[in-house]
Amino acid sequence: xxxxxxxxxxxxxxxxxxxxxxxxxxxxxxxxxxxxxxxxxxxxxxxxxxxxxxxxxxxxxxxxxxxxxxxxxxxxxxxxxxxxxxxxxxxxxx
Numbered sequence: 001x002x003x004x005x006x007x008x009x010x011x012x013x014x015x016x017x018x019x020x021x022x023x024x025x026x027x028x029x030x031x032x033x034x035x036x037x038x039x040x041x042x043x044x045x046x047x048x049x050x051x052x053x054x055x056x057x058x059x060x061x062x063x064x065x066x067x068x069x070x071x072x073x074x075x076x077x078x079x080x081x082x083x084x085x086x087x088x089x090x091x092x093x094x
Contacts, residue, residue, distance in 0.1 A: 005089055015043065016044070017045075017046040019048045069091075069092070073091055
């Protein structure tokens, strides 16, 4: 879904970097493993591991901002509720 959104927006990219906050959480995340398996060798994939328990990184802040946006949007909006990725992307684009 993110890939299609980027392509529709005209963003040309060649490298995808997955940043993981520890090996255990990385291998529990089935979506990352699925993305690795569906790569058609047109993209260069990288994975950066951070040591577990060594503080919060920038990805945690970005994820936290996204969750906060979705929560406050759902509390304030009567028209649309963010319940999936497509709705989230649509509301962020507005």
